[in-house]
Amino acid sequence: LYFVFEYMKENLYQLMKDRTKLFPESVIRNMMYQILQGLAFIHKHGFFHRDMKPENLLCIGPELVKIADFGLARELRSQPPYTDYVSTRWYRAPEVLLRSSIYSSPIDIWAVGSIMAELYTLRPLFPGTSEVDEIFKICQVLGTPKKSDWPEGYHLSSAMNFRFPQCVPISLKTLIPNASSEAIQLMSDMLNWNPKKRPTASQALKYPYFQVGQVLGPPPQYLEKQTPIKPVQPTEPKPTLPKLEAVSKPEPLSSPDEPDKTQPQSLSKANHQPLQQIQLPQNTANQQVSKQQQLQAQPFFPAINKDSSMVIIINSKFLFLSDYSWKAKAARAQLAGPTYNSAKNMSILSHAPTIQPVHGRTDWMAKYGGHR
Known part of the structure; x- marks a missing residue:
């Protein structure tokens, strides 16, 4: 089994790992626009996705980014409970860290917010070494969630005997000084403790962060590759040719190894010429070609013509067939066993009647009467 995919040079993790200096915000904005566009398409x-992370974002440089690896994807309408061990730990939403089995597309938005912060700093925002440490890392940045802001989170934590550490939030502007205020606003909303308060992918695309007059999306050269190739339209309709007609001089039969010289070498517009009227051949040529066509159409019995008769020997008995002619291959394939039906009169010795198959099998008892 072979899967054929579009070639992508690297993933987003490799792109960030090889960087020696930070990305400009215009480059990050364009990458985030493409990621959210793809995510909005998936959610729509x-x-x-359930496994959004830099390793699953394939790219060709920072200009083109695409979402990949849908091995953990689920339908939004599918019935929970879901497994609580999804996504990579650093990009796992807090409701999944707290072992919730009822979650949905907001976990993808949380992961995108973490990826966006990593694009600015080239370092993961929540590099937890375990699930509990991951929650501690989130609390150290976002602060301890309030029970009024996320009551479901406190219910999940009490169900697993976990107590949120008391932490004071740190401004994302302090951690990400090279991000604009519009970028901080978008990241803060996507990294909300409460999944119900996170924006959808379509809503995130409408944030002021993307309303700066910058041309966003893949470069034009990548869009041109996806445009379908239009077929070349003939300048004039092809004239209707009579069947079984031949050219003035019959061509000799070519071997399978030789190329077909009658085919046009190029289909370009420059060499494309309208079809010309074919001159009808003389009678002598028709007779020569008709004989040749009959030889080609009758590879098994080349000596049999339309009006000829033949004698077939079957099991030392003579069958005289008159006016015997072969039809097309499809008609020959439909002949069933030793029963031969002639187109016209046929003299044949008496034989057993045709046995109708029973459920695809021959009823041998009815054919031979129960004895040999």
């Missing part, structure tokens, strides 16, 4: 069609 009723799926969520």
Whole structure:
């Protein structure tokens, strides 16, 4: 089994790992626009990814980014409970860290917010060494969630005997000084403790962060590769040719190894010429070609013509067939066993009647009467 995919040079993790200096915000904005566009498309069609991380974002430089690896994707309308061990730990939403089995597309938005912060700093925002340490890392940055802001989170934590550490939030502007205020606003909303308060991918695309007059999306050279090639339209309709007609001089039969010289070498517009009227051949040529066509059409019995008769020997008995002619291959394939039906009169010795198959099998008892 072979899977054929579009070639992508690297993933986003490799792109960040090889960087020696930070990305400009215009480059990050364009990458985030493409990621959110792809995520909005996925969510719109009723799926969520569940494993958004830099390794699953394939790219060709920072200009083109695409979402990949849908091995953990689920339908939005599918019935929970879901497994609580999804996504890579550093990009796992807090409701999944707290072992929630009822979650949906907001976990993808949380992961995108973490990826966006990593694009600015080239370092993961929440590099936890375990699930508990991951929650501690989130609390150290976002602060301890309030029970009024996320009551479901406190219910999940009490169910697993976990107590949130008391931490004071740190401004994302302090951690990410090279991010604009519009970028901080978008990241803060996507990294909300409460999944119900996170924006959808379509809503995130409408944030002021993307309303700066910058041309966003893949470069034009990548868009041109996806445009379908239009077929070349003939300048004039092809004239209807009579069947079984031949050219003035019959061509000798070519071997399978030789190329077909009658085919045009190029289909370009420069060499494309309208079809010309074919001169009808003389009678002598028709007779020569008709004989040749009959030889080609009758590879098994080349000596049999339309009006000829033949004698077939079957099991030392003579069958005289008159006016015997072969039809097309499809007609020959439909002949069933030793029963031969002639187109016209046929003199044949008496034989057993045709046995109708029973459920695809021959009823041998009815054919031989129960004895040999």
